[in-house]
Amino acid sequence: MTAIIEQTKEKYGIENWGAGYFSINRKGHLVVHPSENDPYGADLKEIIDDLKKRGIHPPILLRFPQLIVSQIRRLQRAFKNSIKEYEYEGRHLCVYPMKVNQNRAVVEEYLREGSKYDFGLEAGSKAELYAALAMEQSDESLLVLNGFKDEEFIQLAFTGARVGKRVVIVIEKLSELETTLKLANELKRKNPAAPLPMLGIRVKLYSKGSGKWEKSGGEAAKFGLTTTEILEVIKRLSDADRTDMLRLLHFHIGSQLTDIKRIKSAMREAARVYAKIRQMGLPIEYLDVGGGMAVDYDGSKTSFESSANYNAQEFANDVIYLIKNICDDENVPHPTIIQESGRYMTAYHAMLIVNVQDEIETVVEDFTSPVVVTEDDPEVIKELYDLRESINAKNYQEYYHDALENREELFTMFNLGLISLEDRGKGEVLFWDICERADYFAQKKKYVSEEFDELRRLLCAKYLANFSVFRSVPDNWALEQLFPIVPIHKLNKRPTEYATLCDITCDSDGIIEKFVDLHDVKRVLELHELEKGEPYYLGIMLIGAYQEVMGNNHNLFGFPHEAHIHIDEEGYIIKKVLHGSTLSEMLVQAKYDVPSLQETFRRNVERRVKDGEISQKEANELIELYERKASSYTYLLPNCQVGKL
Template sequence: MTTAIEQTLETYGIENWGAGYFDVNRKGNLIVHPSENDNRAADLKEIIDDLQRRGIGTPVLLRFPQLVTAQVRKLQRAFSKSIREYEYQGAHMCVYPMKVNQQRAVVEEYLREGSRYDFGLEAGSKAELYAALALDQSSESLLVLNGFKDEEFIELAFVGSQSGKRVVIVIEKLSELDHILRLADKNAEGALPMIGMRVKLYSKGSGRWEKSGGEAAKFGLTTTEILEVIRRLQEADRIDMLRLLHFHIGSQLTDIKRIKNAMKEAARVYSKIHQMKIPIELLDVGGGMAVDYDGSKTAFESSANYSAQEFANDVIYTIKQVCDDENVPHPTIIQESGRFLAAYHAIVVTNVVDEIETVVEDITPIEIEAHDPQVVVELGDLRETITVKNYRE
């Protein structure tokens, strides 16, 4: 490897954020591998040169669907390893949130590989639900429905259930339960969807979407509302429909400690519901699995201080520990990690049209003397060590 290429790798930090998919070849061009540790590669400069010869200019969006497949496999391997290592008695499934990228090629590529592991879909709007119903999924996979649900949306969910899909309607406000119970009575002879509840946890996430969790979060049911849902389902003799507990504390969760706290709290709620003799068996831990965009491996909002394997280990271990303490069966863990699955597969290529020159003035060196006050010594240390990544600390 030449010095120029080594300098390029160091300057752009490709080895830190590339996840094994991106590299620089001997020509000094950026290349994309279809999977980790794969010798095959596509030269981005050659692709752009070919497009320009055909009269296609930049900006241009390039998609590499093989990277969606590679991420599905990486996620499945991580959780399979954790389940074996910790002797977890439940299973792991994923549902791809279609809002992350609704492109047909992306969703179908995900299902092509994900169906091998019974991975399913998550829809949060009527448009997404219509699309999901038209797609082929594994017979054991789930179609999880989140978001705002009017009566038409819920009717469509019942249609999906009666067509053979394993539909889960996640209740986020009490008014949704009225529509579900009314349609359940109306369609008593047909297959009914499962019901889930989104719990509002006290635990907060981290990063840019931190406010998605905590007691001030916009979405989810309080403990009192969860008990009300259970009471009304029991009165209607529909408690057998309640199968899932769901939570979501934000996207791009950068700090693994916050994730563990949320898992512990949610697993405790799940256990208490199960101890009420309710046939709940699915724990949907939501999305939030972060992508390390800048390669710093920190809790900075564009990074993550954990790997896919560390994430899987903490999820499996924490839930298992709580369920064992509460003496309840280990649930099937459902995950909605759309960003992790789709982020790497698309690249926007554009021309550099201008440069912004940043003028950095020389900072006069400061010498700290031994007799200086402690606060001055500490400020001097901060001045030397502060970076854009650690300034929050």
């Protein structure tokens, strides 16, 4: 590998956040590998070029199901090692929370691999449960039901038990228990031999999580039963002679848990609750430790909210060790540990490839602005001119501060009517020239102050990328969650531009201006200069968890095109292509009747023919165009003729 490629890997942190799944080839293209450090890989630029030949243009969601398989194996291997090392007497199982990504291809790929280890599913709504009931699971896997439930939800759960599913209804509130007991009694009266679903209880732990979802845990959490409520559940089950149904204890202290100390605290508390309930004579055999196993999005391996200060093996070691020690101390059997780490299993497998459509210039482009200053110009203009001509590596900070003061004076004088619009324009050009020169000198220093970091952000270009933040990375907009963003080509060339990203929605929030960095959050991203006639592609990585299912239809931008890729020793195979949303599909979602729109448009055009405003031939062309565009992609057509807006 060339020195430039090695520098590029470090610049974008590919080896830090990539978990061994990503590399750069000699062409300078980003490569995806099916497993950690696998010698085989797929060139992302070649995949996009191949799809373009089929008429599929960015934005494109690329799905690599093999990475789901690899993450499952990595997780299973970690717990297998821990169970052996600590002589744990229970099992480790997973259930995949469908809310993380309900996409059929994702769930089916998870089950194909997970069923080998008796991994099951978790559903939190009636729709998810309905789908799960038809999914093929192994005989020993669980179907865990979380969330708030009405009688219809619980009836579906009973249906699952009747057809052989190992269903666990997790009680979130006491009314759910009453409904479950009522339905159990009704079923047993009709058919005493009918199997019943198992019951679980969700405990509201005192321990809290860490990171953006910290409020999911603790005493003020939305879900879970207090100690008093748990004791009431046990009493009611005992009164109903149904204690044999209670088989699982569940807790969840939040998603993307960044700090292993918080996880260990929760494990200790939950294991103690399990042991005490077991000592009461109840047949609980499963301890569901919930989800929250974090993905290291920025690669820093810290407790920062977009990272994690632990890996899969450390997580498994702590879970197994702590639960075993407490169970041994309390003299109760080791439970089967259930884990709901959907983010960890799915985040890596999907990425969005976007084309940069244009560049939006925000300030004067270079230092040589054609500004002519004369003796007749206002004094403030002369001072700005002198600052621009005299700024250097020794005085840039002082002169930058002087320029800020002069700009304030410039605007004040304009608002008072003391200078002309031309004077204001001339002053602005001079000011931004000074800023660019100050930035040039500041960036050469070993340490760049926060003040000049902010200046760099103001001066940077805005690259207009063909996607919707609200549709494809909603957590970036709503929670400032960081996702790695990297060019998928030109990685053998040094980036020369600093930019932030703007999406194509008509919304000022449709921007990405914080980027992953090993030591901090970057305010700008190093990118390559746009070349006319040449496409420039960026990959928004690690978006396989939550993003596509939580994205919205802002501006009626729909789902992007989607391609499923399989990697083997010969390269890659495009297994499936799903076309993105069309204009008509999005309009239907917004409750428009497309044929009615077309008929109204036709009448309006024909009225103008009647009034003599357009010819019949032109009318026919307009109507045909309007109707044809209903099947168009909601995103922009590729624009390789990149220029300034």
